[in-house]
Amino acid sequence: MPLFGNRRQRHREELSYIGRKFSSQAGVEESIANFRAAITQQLGSEPEFFTAEWTGPDPAPVMVIGAAPGGTAQAVRSATASYLALWTDGGMYFVAPDYAVRPTPPLVGMWKMRDASLTSTGSVEAGEFGVGVR
Template sequence: MPLFGNRRRQHREVPTYIGRKFSSRAGVEESIAHFRSAITQQLGTEPEFFTAEWTGPDPAPVTVIGAVPPGTAPAARRQATSYLALWPDGGMHFVAPDYAVRPTPPLVGMWKMRDASLASTGSVEADEFGVGGR
C-alpha cells in the first residue's frame, strides 16, 4: 500500500459570482436615487431604467431596478442589463453583466460619494439572484 494512500477527492462546485452585495442605512428610495445617479455618471448618459420581476429565492426584495445602456439592441438587452435588488433592511444585490471582468465597477466609488453608509458585504452567487421578464 502506498504511503499516502489513494483518497477520493470530494468534488465541490465552485460558486459562480455575478455581483456584489451591499448594505446602506439610506432608505430604499434614497438608495435607488443614488444608484441612478452613479450609474448615469459611470455611463456618461442616462440608461433606460425599469422595474424587474423577482424570481430568486425568498425573501423577495422590496424592488428590483434594471438599467440598460441607451441604444442597446433588443437582442442584446438581457446580456447588457445591470440590476439592483433592494431589501427593507438596507441589504442590496448589484448584478452587472461585466462582473467577471470588473468586480468593482467605477460606479461603486461614485455611489459611496453620495451615500457614506454604503458598505460592501460580499459577493452575489448565481443561485441567490433571479429576475424575469425583459
C-alpha cells in the same frame, strides 16, 4: 492503505459569482436615487431604467431596478442590463453582466461618495439572484 486516508481529490463545484452585496442605511428611495446617479455617471449617458420581476429565492426584495445602456433593443436588454435588488433592511444585490471581468466597477466608488453608509457585504452567487423583465 495510505497513512492519512483517501488521497483522491474530491471534485468541488466552484461557485459562480455574478454581483456584489451591499448594505446601506439610506433607505430604498434614496438608494435608488444614488444608484441612478452613479450608474449614469459611470456610463457617461442616461441609461434606460426599468423595473424587473424577482424570480430568485425568498425573501423577495421590495424592488428590483434594471439599467441598460440607452438605445438598447428590448430583445437584448436583459443580457446587457445591470440590476439592483433592494430589501427594506438596507440589503442590496448589484448584479452586472460584466461582473466576472470587472467585479468592482467605477460605479461603486461613485455610489459610496453619495452614500457614506454604503458598505460591501459579500458576493452574489448565481443561485441567489433571479429576475424576469416586465
